[in-house]
Amino acid sequence: MTILEIRGLQTSYNRSVPVLRGINLTVRQGDFVGVIGQSGSGKSTLLRSINRLIDVDGGSIIAPASLFDGRTGPAVDILQLSNSELRQVRRRIGMIFQQFNIVHRLSVINNVLSGGLGYQPAWRSTLRIFSREERRRALINLKRVGLLDHAYERADQLSGGEQQRVAIARTLMQEPAIILADEPVSSLDPKLSRVVLDILKRVCREDGITAMVSLHTLDLTREYADRVVGLKEGQIVFEGATEELTDSIVDAVYGPSD
Amino acid sequence: MAQPLEDLEGDIFLEAPPRPRRGKKCFAALTIGAVVLAWSFHGAKIRAGELVQGIPQIGQTLARMLPPDFSKITEAKHYYFPENLSWRELLLPASLSEADARAKSRWWDNTFPQTVMGATLETIQMAMAGTFLALLVAFPLGFFAARNTTPHPLVYQGVRLVLNLVRTIPDLALGLLFVAAVGLGAFAGTIALAIHTATVLGKLLSESVENIDEGVVEAIRATGAGYSQILSFAVLPQILPDLISFTLYRFETNIRAASVLGLIGAGGIGYLMNTSFRTFQYQEAAAIVLVLIGLVMLVDYLSSRLRNLVV
Numbered sequence: 001m002t003i004l005e006i007r008g009l010q011t012s013y014n015r016s017v018p019v020l021r022g023i024n025l026t027v028r029q030g031d032f033v034g035v036i037g038q039s040g041s042g043k044s045t046l047l048r049s050i051n052r053l054i055d056v057d058g059g060s061i062i063a064p065a066s067l068f069d070g071r072t073g074p075a076v077d078i079l080q081l082s083n084s085e086l087r088q089v090r091r092r093i094g095m096i097f098q099q100f101n102i103v104h105r106l107s108v109i110n111n112v113l114s115g116g117l118g119y120q121p122a123w124r125s126t127l128r129i130f131s132r133e134e135r136r137r138a139l140i141n142l143k144r145v146g147l148l149d150h151a152y153e154r155a156d157q158l159s160g161g162e163q164q165r166v167a168i169a170r171t172l173m174q175e176p177a178i179i180l181a182d183e184p185v186s187s188l189d190p191k192l193s194r195v196v197l198d199i200l201k202r203v204c205r206e207d208g209i210t211a212m213v214s215l216h217t218l219d220l221t222r223e224y225a226d227r228v229v230g231l232k233e234g235q236i237v238f239e240g241a242t243e244e245l246t247d248s249i250v251d252a253v254y255g256p257s258d
Numbered sequence: 259m260a261q262p263l264e265d266l267e268g269d270i271f272l273e274a275p276p277r278p279r280r281g282k283k284c285f286a287a288l289t290i291g292a293v294v295l296a297w298s299f300h301g302a303k304i305r306a307g308e309l310v311q312g313i314p315q316i317g318q319t320l321a322r323m324l325p326p327d328f329s330k331i332t333e334a335k336h337y338y339f340p341e342n343l344s345w346r347e348l349l350l351p352a353s354l355s356e357a358d359a360r361a362k363s364r365w366w367d368n369t370f371p372q373t374v375m376g377a378t379l380e381t382i383q384m385a386m387a388g389t390f391l392a393l394l395v396a397f398p399l400g401f402f403a404a405r406n407t408t409p410h411p412l413v414y415q416g417v418r419l420v421l422n423l424v425r426t427i428p429d430l431a432l433g434l435l436f437v438a439a440v441g442l443g444a445f446a447g448t449i450a451l452a453i454h455t456a457t458v459l460g461k462l463l464s465e466s467v468e469n470i471d472e473g474v475v476e477a478i479r480a481t482g483a484g485y486s487q488i489l490s491f492a493v494l495p496q497i498l499p500d501l502i503s504f505t506l507y508r509f510e511t512n513i514r515a516a517s518v519l520g521l522i523g524a525g526g527i528g529y530l531m532n533t534s535f536r537t538f539q540y541q542e543a544a545a546i547v548l549v550l551i552g553l554v555m556l557v558d559y560l561s562s563r564l565r566n567l568v569v
Contacts, residue, residue, distance in 0.1 A: 051480055091482030101477035105495040114491045118482025126486040167477070174481055 003029040003067075003178065003210050004050065005075075009059035011045055019045045021234040023059070027210060029177075032201060034225030034242070035214040038254055041231040043214040047180040050212070051093045052078065052086060067092050067177055091118030094171030094209075096200070098183035100163040102170065104156035108147065111155050111166050112138040115173030141169040145199050161192035168200055172207070179204060181213040185220070197224050218250060319540065326548055327541035331374045338369050371444070374530060378549055381526040382557075384444050384519075385512035388451030393505055395456040400463025400497075406475070407467055407493060409485070417460075425457035429515055433524040444525030451515055455508050466500040467493060502568055506561040513557050517550055 009023040020042045027033060035043050048054045050061060061078040065071045068088050078089055094115075102111045113130050120134070130138075142148045145165040150158060155166060164184060171179055181200065185193035197213075201224055204211045212229075215221045221228060221242070228245050230238030230253035238249050330336045342358065354362060370376035399417055401407045408414035432450035440446050470493055478492040520528025527550060534543035 053476055053480060087482045087484065089482075090480060093480070095477065095480035097473060097477060099473050101471075101473040103474055103478075103491060103495045105498060106491070110491075114478055114483070114487075115481050117478065117484075117487045117491065120487075122484050122486050126490040128490060170477075170481070 001029045001064075002026055003063060005060075005062040006050075007060045007062070009046075009049060009061065010057045011042075011049060011054065012057055015057070019234050020049065023234075023236060025229060025236060025239065027212065029210050030208055031210055032204060032224060032226045033210075033212045034221040034228045035212060035231065036218070036221055036228060036253060037214075037231035042234045043231055044182050045234075046231065047095075047182050047212060047214060050078065050178070050180055051090050051095060052081075053095075063089070087118055091174050092177045094174050094176035094179040096164070096167050096171060096179060096181035096184045098186045100160070100167050100187075102155050102163050102166050104154070106155055107152055108155050108158070108166055109135070109138050109142065109151045112142055112169045112173055115170035118174065138169070138173060141172040142166075144172065144203055145169045159192075161188050161196055164188065164196050165199060168196075168203065172203060175207075176209055179209050179211045179213075181211060183214050183216060186216045193220060194223075221245075322540040323544035325541065326544035327539075328545045330542055331545060331549065337373050337375075339365070371525075372530070374527070374546055374549060377520070377527040377530050378553060380444050381513060381516045381520075381528075382553070384448045384451060384516040384526055385509055388448045388516070389455055389505060389509045389512050391448070391452035392455035392459055392508070395452070396459035396463055397501075399456070399460035400467055401489060401493070403460060403464035404467035406470070406472065407489065418464075421457045421460050421464075424453065425461065427454070429454040430518065430522065433519045433522050437522060437524050442523040442525075447516060447519040447524030447526055450519065450524060451512050454515075455512060459504055459508055462504045463497065463501065466497045466504075470496040503565060506565055510554070510557055510561060513554055 004025070004027040006023055006025040006027075009020050010018070011020040012018045023042075023046060035046065037043050045054060049056050056079055059079065062075045063078055064075050065073045067076070068085075076085075076089075078086075081089060103114070106114075110128065113128075113134060116134055116137070117125050120130075124130075139148060139151060142151055145168050147158075147162060147165055147169065150162065155163065158166065179200070184200065185196050188196060197220060200211065200213070203209070213225070215225070222245065225242050228238065228240065228242050229236060230245075230249065232253055237252055238245070342361075371380050399421065402409065402413050403417040403421060405414060408417075429450050432453055433447055436446035436449045440449070474496065475488060475492040478488050483491065516526040517528045517531070520526040520530065521532050523529060527546060531543055531546045531550070534540075534546060
């Protein structure tokens, strides 16, 4: 089943320098998609277009209506949603960042709880009041990433790898259908990278989450991805199963331009 | 074969891009700076000679202040305690006859604030109340006046404009305005402090908000969070240390400001100090100055302890 149907997606920097030049991509539900390409090839931009953290110039991103909670009906174009509809879609799309972007001065459990903000009434969660059920789910998700013991520590007490696992637990609070991970292990050493990616892949499989993960090394891509998207200068130059990623294709993705 | 070091250095200067020439601009800027400074010194009537000649005068005034006369603080008669009330009845809530109750409230409201101790306590109260009111106002304004959290660019421009305009009004001028509006006393001074402090805190907070790590904001936004939730989870934790530091710093500043506001009759210890100086009671004035110095040092110390505790 298709979960994302991206057609003719175009973005630019300051409406003058093109970044994505017409992306066409179909993502099937449950796939773990590795996104590769040189720096500046548009990996981050592609991921951020999907939950509209950046403005898009043109194209469409079609997703099934089930991405909204319990809705049925025709598929929706994420790029055409109103602000309140966008917030509803965003809460089903988790995001993981290279710099973790957890809140250092909050406790670990408060960081995890912040993942559920999209589901909670604004006045209550703004005051950081959470129900017992919400706290129970936060602790369960912390256990799934192996950090239950650190629940009440301040987040900046944790190591980099642990902070990224907190970010994964935060994302799980969103009950996401899709996780977008932008260079999730680029700030970590190879050993910790595998620990984090193991956890990410496991929770995605357990919950049937579709993942789009940009990775900075081919080793990790071959090891973890089911499918691979190769970007070059804002265009897709390869899309297929990981086994089809031959050396000549890798050369085409990373090779010199022109 | 090793090349002589001189050759390498010669090469590297030729290879490097030409060094930017800014000699003329630098010289012009320095000249302008020197002229402006000379002009300022002239305007400020800085004459070292007069200062040196005046040193004996300073010595005489200081000598007249010694030893400080603490009798107004230590002697009971200067507190004008109501005669037929016991300590207990005066300090604690007690059931009293109507006349005694009136005497008690008159002492607390009118007599005590005019004693040195009472005026000192009033100064602290003014600074605390003024700073707290200012924080209530400045907290939302800080978000409105920051580019990254303002609900609308027009709100950003508007709030900045108002903050900048009001901040130019000295708190002494605000004090005069409110003395005229609500009469002499601590209330006028407190409002003046609150308004001035609100503009300063609002500006400082907005700059703190603009310096936060936007990555965290992006992460919380990506969860589908709304405006107030983003402020609470991504922005507030990051500005909290600044918020506490700035507020405590302004509280210290307000103790000083509240002492000065007494000069225009807007409450606080400044009024007593001014009266002592005007009536040539230098020894008494010295005692008040010492009390004030002690108070400011105490507040500095306590607030730095508090800052270490929470930040």
